[in-house]
Amino acid sequence: MKPGMVLAAGMAQETQSLAFWVLSVASVAAALGMVLARRAVHCAVLLAVVMLSLAVMYAMLGAPFLAFVQVIVYTGAVLMLFLFVLMIVGVSSRDSLVETIRGQRVAAILVGIGMLVLLSLIIGNAVIGPAAPAGAGFSSSNLQDLARLIFTTYVFPFEVTSALLITAALGAMVLAHRERTTPKPTQRELARRRVLSSQPTPLPGPGTYARHNAVDMPALLPDGTPSTLSVSPVIARRIELSTGEFPAPPLETLTSGEVVPSDDEGRQPSEDSDHEGARW
Amino acid sequence: MVSPTHFVALSVILFVIGAVGVLARRNAIIIFMCVELMLNAVNLAFVAFARVHGNLNGQVIAFFVMVIAAAEVVVGLAILLSIFRTRRSASVDDANLLKY
Numbered sequence: 001m002k003p004g005m006v007l008a009a010g011m012a013q014e015t016q017s018l019a020f021w022v023l024s025v026a027s028v029a030a031a032l033g034m035v036l037a038r039r040a041v042h043c044a045v046l047l048a049v050v051m052l053s054l055a056v057m058y059a060m061l062g063a064p065f066l067a068f069v070q071v072i073v074y075t076g077a078v079l080m081l082f083l084f085v086l087m088i089v090g091v092s093s094r095d096s097l098v099e100t101i102r103g104q105r106v107a108a109i110l111v112g113i114g115m116l117v118l119l120s121l122i123i124g125n126a127v128i129g130p131a132a133p134a135g136a137g138f139s140s141s142n143l144q145d146l147a148r149l150i151f152t153t154y155v156f157p158f159e160v161t162s163a164l165l166i167t168a169a170l171g172a173m174v175l176a177h178r179e180r181t182t183p184k185p186t187q188r189e190l191a192r193r194r195v196l197s198s199q200p201t202p203l204p205g206p207g208t209y210a211r212h213n214a215v216d217m218p219a220l221l222p223d224g225t226p227s228t229l230s231v232s233p234v235i236a237r238r239i240e241l242s243t244g245e246f247p248a249p250p251l252e253t254l255t256s257g258e259v260v261p262s263d264d265e266g267r268q269p270s271e272d273s274d275h276e277g278a279r280w
Numbered sequence: 281m282v283s284p285t286h287f288v289a290l291s292v293i294l295f296v297i298g299a300v301g302v303l304a305r306r307n308a309i310i311i312f313m314c315v316e317l318m319l320n321a322v323n324l325a326f327v328a329f330a331r332v333h334g335n336l337n338g339q340v341i342a343f344f345v346m347v348i349a350a351a352e353v354v355v356g357l358a359i360l361l362s363i364f365r366t367r368r369s370a371s372v373d374d375a376n377l378l379k380y
Contacts, residue, residue, distance in 0.1 A: 013281055020282040024290045031294050031317055035301040040309050040370075047313050050294070054320050061287060061331045063339050066323075066346075073346055078316065078353050085357045086309060089370045100306075100373045108303035116296045123292055128285045132334025142336075149340050161347050168351035175358035178365070 016060055027053035040089075044082050051075045062138030065146055204230040218248070287328035294321035308360050308372050312353070319349045 030049035037043050055070040099105065137145040150158050185193075194200055204227055207219035216235050218226035226248060228236070240246060294317060301314030323342040330338025360370065367374050 017282045020286060024286075027290070028293055028297070031297040034310075034313065034317065035297055035304065040307055040313075043310050043313050047317065050317060051320060054324055057287065057290075057324060058327050060282075061284075061327045063327050063330070063342075066327060066339055066342055069343065069346060070323075073350060074316075074320070078350055081353060081357055082309065082313060085361060088361060089309065089364050105304045108300050111303060112296050112300035115299060116292070119292045119296065120289075123285070123288055128283075128288060128329075129332055131284055131331045134331075135334065137336050138331070142339075145336050146339060146343070149336055150343070153337075154340050154344075157344060161344060164348065164351050168354050172354045172358040175355070175362050 019056065019060060023053040023056055040086050041083075044079060044086060047082075048075055048079055051079065062134050063142065064139070065143050199229075206230050218246075284328040284332045287331075288325050291321040291324040291328065294318075294324070306371050306373060308363070308370050309357075311372065312356055312360070316349065316353070319345060 027050045030046040030053070034043045034046040034050070037046060051070060051074045055067045055075070058064075058070055059067040204219050206215045207217040207226075207230065209217065216231060216239055218228065219230035221227050226246075228246065231246075236246060298314045298317035298321060301317065302311050305311050305314065323345055326338040326342040326345070328338075330336060330342075363375050364370055
């Protein structure tokens with residue numbers, strides 16, 4: 001058996017129908033989840049599931065080249081682009097539940113049902129013949145035959161596509177470009193700004209205790225209060241979102257029981273600090 | 281036995297789900313993903329019909345659809361990004377400056 005045959009129509013009938021049903025259920029479920037998921041990142045992951053299932057189906061239908069293009073271009077490039085933009089916009093961006101147009105969701109579902117009925121009627125009435133006997137173009141020489149078609153019959157659309165791609169790349173560069181309105185600060189200016197600021201030294205690291213050494217544990221100041229500066233604001237915000245308060249050090253390390261983060265974060269005199277620090 | 285009709289039916293279902301997503305969702309990025317789902321569904325129908333007719337024209341069209349979808353995503357996401365920069369939101373309801 002040639003290598004191309006494995007991907008293409010070389011599958012046994014039972015294997016093919018099993019693969020079809022598993023993949024179709026998976027892709028429809030993932031598509032439904034994509035419409036229903038509230039967070040955009042979940043949508044992206046579910047879209048990847050749909051795209052990969054479709055890639056396997058292309059291979060089953062005798063299109064090994066398109067199967068690979070689907071994986072490389074769609075799942076690899078397009079979806080990664082989506083994820084990049086999601087990271088810029090904010091991973092936790094959610095859909096608002098407020099309906100600007102009243103009854104939009106119900107109307108959308110009704111339109112969807114209508115569309116499904118209409119398209120099902122069309123498919124049901126159309127006579128879609130059985131698969132034609134698969135020639136070599138659907139397995140071993142798929143790539144060569146596609147290339148021949150693209151560079152003979154479809155050579156003009158192909159050239160237009162290249163113009164489109166160049167225009168799209170330029171358009172994306174123009175749209176995403178931001179003109180710098182202030183001169184770029186030099187290293188000298190950055191250093192001066194840092195010395196003049198209230199925090200010229202590096203920020204304190206997170207606390208390390210006998211039982212905890214995670215980065216969400218704030219370090220303790222010499223007076224025993226947790227230091228708000230020692231936890232990365234990103235982590236602190238996440239913990240505050242889930243628990244409603246600033247991350248606190250483990251309780252057994254506190255003698256006075258005060259878990260109030262100090263706001264002043266003043267530099268305590270350093271003579272006492274190593275003595276105090278030895279207690280912890 | 282899986283016939284091409286099965287694949288076309290699946291593509292119809294995926295297309296409708298994508299259309300409902302475009303109509304019902306508010307986040308512009310999710311709307312974009314649903315558009316991609318619709319394009320993928322149409323591609324599946326193209327490949328299935330190529331199999332029915334026994335020639336590769338459908339696969340070539342599906343290939344072109346993929347190329348154009350890639351270009352569309354690039355420009356669309358750049359527009360989205362510039363809207364997000366000015367309005368600090370990815371919701372399609374917040375881009376309302378052109379409303380009378």
